[in-house]
Amino acid sequence: MLLFLALPASAGGFRLSENCPPGFERLADDVCRMVTLYDQYGSLRGRGVGGTRTGLPPRRDGFTAQQIDLGRYLFFDPILSADGSVSCASCHDPALGLADGRGRSTGLHGETLSRGAPTLWNSAFLSRFFWDARAESLEAQLPGPLYAAGEMGNNPDDLLAALRNNAEYPALFRAAFGAGSGPIDTAQVYTALAAFEASLISLNSRYDRYAHGDHNALDAEEIAGLNVFRSFVARCAECHTPPLFTNQQVAVIGTPEPEGLPRDIGAQATFGSPKLRGAFKVPTLRNIARTAPYMHSGRFETLAEVVAFYNDGRGHAVPEDEPLQLHWHIVSPELAAHELDQLVAFLGTLTDERFLPRVPTRVPSGLTPGGRSARAALTPTGEAP
Ligand code: HEC
Ligand code: HEC
Structure with missing residues (x-):
């Protein structure tokens, strides 16, 4: 009987992509590796500055396609903010160069922050984050926006409760981190968001x-x-x-x-x-x-x-x-x-925005994808959802 068939992880219509994003190839162990023409050149060391044929610094890659796609949903889902109004994309909008078009960003309650939102392009290669270089990894950067009172205003307990009580996210996290990965924790949230950020590559201008x-x-x-x-x-x-x-x-x-x-x-x-x-x-x-x-x-x-x-x-x-x-x-x-x-x-x-991420047409929380945007609304792109 059909009723007894196991429901797929996509119960609510959400399914994580099994394909690596453009610019990445999928290796035998299912992880995505970045492919760029710059890999044919040696490292910068000893070659002066300004030469065209210089290699890139070490990068973050090696995430799975599912982790990257889960990160994409999280990035656009305002469920991450205290009141469900703001997502990462509110200040790092794909239509505005992954920034927000403002000199200084606008926080959760409309307050003007002291600095502007940097673009997220090529953050896979960075070793320091924030204008004052105070974070040393993509993961270490994340508590900044998530828990700052003026930014997304959340706290770890409420964030995890919202994700664990959601109808979709627990299955999506298991699809990304394995059936035995236990209840959603902050390390998984940070890994998925970092995986998505590290997929934003612009090297084809x-x-x-x-x-x-x-x-x-x-x-x-x-x-x-x-x-x-x-x-x-x-x-x-x-x-x-x-x-x-x-x-x-x-x-x-x-x-x-x-x-x-x-x-x-x-x-x-x-x-x-x-x-x-x-x-x-x-x-x-x-x-x-x-x-x-x-x-x-x-x-x-x-x-x-x-x-x-x-x-x-x-x-x-x-x-x-x-x-x-x-x-x-x-x-x-x-x-x-x-x-x-x-x-x-x-x-x-x-300028090269060919690998702009697809803006989801809907997100697992059911909230407006992207949340409050610097523009009127984010424009969904690509296939559903
Ligand atoms: C000594 C290092 C240094 C040199 C040399 C330098 N820059 Fe900068 N540049 C910076 C720093 C640091 C910032 C950010 C400063 C700030 O935000 O107040 C910056 C910011 C910028 C920005 C704005 C970036 C953004 O996202 O807002 C542009 C554009 C820029 N520089 C172009 C240039 C050009 C063109 C030159 C050569 C004429 C140049 N820079 C020389 C260090 C440098
Ligand atoms: C309210 C606007 C706002 C929201 C929401 C927001 N950011 Fe930012 N983001 C900023 C600002 C402003 C900075 C720079 C702050 C500073 O340097 O002190 C920044 C910095 C960053 C940086 C550092 C980039 C670099 O080159 O140093 C990353 C990465 C980043 N944000 C990712 C995210 C992610 C992922 C989310 C969602 C979890 C998010 N941001 C949510 C405004 C925002």
């Missing part, structure tokens, strides 16, 4: 095609911009080092705060070093044309404003009574106006 040898992928203006970018005059590549366009260090560059706001001491708080007052993690420039406004608190609206800031002279925006120790690669390059235009043109070649 026009710049990358140029780097791999397609000389027609960039036009003359953009190639000129690349040359300015990696020149010893401008020194951008010393910190925004290809291919990730970050060297993963923190640096004091003297960004002005928005009008009327006190200086954010940044990494001084993380490392306890006064020299790092006002230091921030060097952000990736991947998909930078998609993530305005710019800098930790969104001081600059456009890329033209950013390059003008670097060109206007070392420390020009630092008040005289501010004891900031600017990084030695922050110089006064005195670039001509056309070179600044070329730089902006080059930054536009770093």
Whole structure:
């Protein structure tokens, strides 16, 4: 009799994908391994900066397809927040470069946070997280947004109770972590979210095609911009080092705060070093044309404003009574106006959103996928759900 057949894990219509996301291949032991043309090049060490054919730093991969897909549901499900209104995608919106289009993010109750949401592209390669570099892994980063009163406002007990009492999630977690994995715990939640984040890869921009040898992928203006970018005059590549366009260090560059706001001491708080007052993690420039406004608190609206800031002279925006120790690669390059235009043109070649995740049409909680968004609503993409 049909009634006695075991129900599949997809009882409510939710089933985790068995396929690795695009850009990954599935290995014999069922884990997904990232595949990128950069694997043909050696590591950065000893090869200077700014060269096109440099390899990538170590990465997080090796998650299963099911763990990645569970993480996708969690990422878009507002069940993770205290009142069911906000999901990760509220501030890391696929339609806004996995950021939120705001200089400073908006929290659970509409409060303005002190910093902006960084993009999540290529976070698989990062060794430090947050603008002040205070977390050392994707998993260690997660309690930040989940439990901060102003962000998702939750706590571990309520989060786990909501997931365990949900009609769908217990079966989905068993599908991702094995039948004997026990009740849902925070480590599983963090692993699934980290697996999903580590699948957000952007390494196929026009710049990358140029780097791999397609000389027609960039036009003359953009190639000129690349040359300015990696020149010893401008020194951008010393910190925004290809291919990730970050060297993963923190640096004091003297960004002005928005009008009327006190200086954010940044990494001084993380490392306890006064020299790092006002230091921030060097952000990736991947998909930078998609993530305005710019800098930790969104001081600059456009890329033209950013390059003008670097060109206007070392420390020009630092008040005289501010004891900031600017990084030695922050110089006064005195670039001509056309070179600044070329730089902006080059930054536009770093856009590649081909592996944007599918926004689910519905999530296991039954709440609105994505929750409250910076835009009116998230646009679901791809097949159901
Ligand atoms: C209310 C808006 C908001 C929500 C919701 C939110 N974030 Fe963020 N996220 C931010 C802000 C702002 C920062 C930077 C904070 C800082 O540096 O102090 C950030 C930083 C990060 C970083 C560090 C990126 C880097 O390059 O350093 C990661 C990873 C991240 N968030 C992932 C997530 C995940 C996963 C979720 C859901 C569990 C989430 N965020 C929910 C606003 C948000
Ligand atoms: C000494 C290291 C260093 C150098 C050199 C440098 N940057 Fe930066 N860059 C940073 C840091 C650190 C930040 C973040 C600062 C902040 O948020 O206040 C940043 C931020 C940016 C941003 C905004 C990123 C975002 O997500 O908001 C852009 C664009 C940028 N830099 C482009 C350039 C260009 C173009 C050059 C060369 C003219 C350059 N940078 C040179 C360290 C550097």
